[in-house]
Amino acid sequence: MASKAKRAQYTLEFKLEAVRLVRAGQSMAAVAATLGMVEQTLYNWVKADRKDKLAGAGTRPVSPEQMELARLRVEVARLKMERDI
Numbered sequence: 001m002a003s004k005a006k007r008a009q010y011t012l013e014f015k016l017e018a019v020r021l022v023r024a025g026q027s028m029a030a031v032a033a034t035l036g037m038v039e040q041t042l043y044n045w046v047k048a049d050r051k052d053k054l055a056g057a058g059t060r061p062v063s064p065e066q067m068e069l070a071r072l073r074v075e076v077a078r079l080k081m082e083r084d085i
Helices: 011-024 027-034 038-050 064-084
Strands: none
Touching: 011 027, 011 038, 011 064, 027 038, 027 064
8 A cells, every 4th residue: 555645734934935936026937946846836825825815834844044045046046047148
């Protein structure tokens, strides 16, 4: 009997930061890749945030350092893209 893979659960703060990055002009693909998640999940968060229905699981703590690291990775990716253009 094969066991199901455990689904990742994210805090509301983590989700809001990911949505903020998308709203700041980053592509969903870039943000999702940087944060190590599926693009569809991020799309669902952005859609839920537009409806003010975004909620966090609260069981996977994300430290402020992890959030900052994710934000900086996205920023570096954006700057590399701008430089290459």
